[in-house]
Amino acid sequence: MIMPVLHALRGSNLCLLIVCFLISKQSMAQQSFSLDARLKSPLRDSIAVILDSAANNGIPASPLADKAVEGVSKGASADAVLKAVRTLYKQLKTVRGILGEVPVAELDAATAAFRAGASDSSIVLIKSSLPNRSRIVPYAVLSTLIKQGISSTDATKIVIDQGKRSDDRSLLALSSAIERNIAAGLQAQVAIIKAQERLPHSTSKPPSPSPPRRDK
Amino acid sequence: MHNENDLINQFAKLREYPEASRTLTDRVMADIESRPVKFRRLHGSTLHMSKSRLTAMMCVAAGVFVIVIGWQLIEHNALDDSTSADATVAPVVNPVVTAITNSELVRFVIVQPTAQHVSIAGSFNSWEPTATPLTRVDSKGTWTVELPLGTGRHTYMFVINGKEWVSDPNASQDVVSEFGTLNSVVTVAAPLAAADMEVEVL
Numbered sequence: 001m002i003m004p005v006l007h008a009l010r011g012s013n014l015c016l017l018i019v020c021f022l023i024s025k026q027s028m029a030q031q032s033f034s035l036d037a038r039l040k041s042p043l044r045d046s047i048a049v050i051l052d053s054a055a056n057n058g059i060p061a062s063p064l065a066d067k068a069v070e071g072v073s074k075g076a077s078a079d080a081v082l083k084a085v086r087t088l089y090k091q092l093k094t095v096r097g098i099l100g101e102v103p104v105a106e107l108d109a110a111t112a113a114f115r116a117g118a119s120d121s122s123i124v125l126i127k128s129s130l131p132n133r134s135r136i137v138p139y140a141v142l143s144t145l146i147k148q149g150i151s152s153t154d155a156t157k158i159v160i161d162q163g164k165r166s167d168d169r170s171l172l173a174l175s176s177a178i179e180r181n182i183a184a185g186l187q188a189q190v191a192i193i194k195a196q197e198r199l200p201h202s203t204s205k206p207p208s209p210s211p212p213r214r215d216k
Numbered sequence: 217m218h219n220e221n222d223l224i225n226q227f228a229k230l231r232e233y234p235e236a237s238r239t240l241t242d243r244v245m246a247d248i249e250s251r252p253v254k255f256r257r258l259h260g261s262t263l264h265m266s267k268s269r270l271t272a273m274m275c276v277a278a279g280v281f282v283i284v285i286g287w288q289l290i291e292h293n294a295l296d297d298s299t300s301a302d303a304t305v306a307p308v309v310n311p312v313v314t315a316i317t318n319s320e321l322v323r324f325v326i327v328q329p330t331a332q333h334v335s336i337a338g339s340f341n342s343w344e345p346t347a348t349p350l351t352r353v354d355s356k357g358t359w360t361v362e363l364p365l366g367t368g369r370h371t372y373m374f375v376i377n378g379k380e381w382v383s384d385p386n387a388s389q390d391v392v393s394e395f396g397t398l399n400s401v402v403t404v405a406a407p408l409a410a411a412d413m414e415v416e417v418l
Contacts (some may be wrong), residue, residue, distance in 0.1 A: 038342075082392075083394070105367070105368040108368070115391075136369065137367070139369075143389065168404045172388075
């Protein structure tokens with residue numbers, strides 16, 4: 001049974017397959033070793049149950065494992081670590097349900113935006129409005145703008161408008177400029193207008209004013 | 217002596233055989249070279265591979281091996297480039313830290329005159345408090361490290377002397393963690409394409 005497969009994977013293809021397998025196996029072993037070495041039972045066992053559940057629900061394990069080792073590194077209690085990982089699992093599951101299957105980094109960034117106060121509709125709108133590109137930075141900028149007191153709706157409009165016209169760097173530059181303007185004492189709407197005026201090729205109008213709020 | 221004569225006679229007889237024609241030799245050699253090398257037999261089935269394909273496969277395997285090893289070494293050196301820190305005693309100064317994005321390489325800087333050891337822990341190194349030390353670069357207590365970070369959002373904190381967790385007051389964003397600390401956030405954009413290099417960035 002194995003021979004037809006070997007025939008099909010002759011030569012360099014077979015060689016590359018073996019190398020890829022060894023690399024992925026090493027990576028998985030390193031992650032497992034890292035968790036085993038850094039988490040003590042019974043916390044390790046509880047985290048393992050959550051990771052298993054995540055795997056069964058299509059939720060990536062890496063953000064959850066990162067959260068667990070972050071808590072352990074910072075000396076948090078086992079209860080606090082477990083609570084943080086469970087909370088993050090729920091958030092990841094919610095955002096995964098909203099977005100469907102997306103790369104881990106994008107899911108992570110969207111979940112951070114969700115935690116910051118982005119609405120479900122904002123997260124979906126960014127995905128549908130900025131297709132065929134990575135949306136990691138747009139979601140990160142969405143988080144930043146919401147944390148600056150800009151509403152989820154307005155922040156989403158800014159991200160989509162700028163994201164359609166330019167690349168990630170311009171989007172980050174706009175976000176930084178808005179932050180600086182707000183830190184300098186300008187109101188959010190004025191800060192947005194000033195920042196957009198300074199951006200090259202900026203043609204969009206700022207969103208209509210609305211009070212900062214969490215749209216959920 | 218008798219044996220020697222027999223041997224000479226046998227050689228003489230051998231020389232009497234007609235020499236194989238050049239054409240025949242060439243044909244035989246060409247036929248051998250055109251046949252695939254049979255190098256393994258498993259469960260009654262045979263894998264065949266020509267010499268040129270075998271050589272190509274070996275070259276590809278060697279190339280992949282070199283790339284993998286090189287990648288591992290680069291990654292190891294980037295994250296484990298430790299330098300011994302000077303143990304200086306100076307007045308306590310609030311840390312000034314900055315993260316500067318430069319393509320995929322992010323430079324982290326912190327001023328900690330009294331620190332004996334400074335490292336950075338974050339989502340990019342599994343929050344290992346001592347895995348990624350900073351290097352002290354001047355007498356003012358400036359510590360720095362450059363890390364290759366992938367596109368995306370990374371959270372981090374500095375760890376002073378292996379026990380004090382310090383967030384970055386100048387980071388573009390902070391998030392309150394569930395563990396009572398303020399994680400700093402750095403977002404790395406995708407590298408610029410050549411055509412985008414002249415775009416002005418505020």
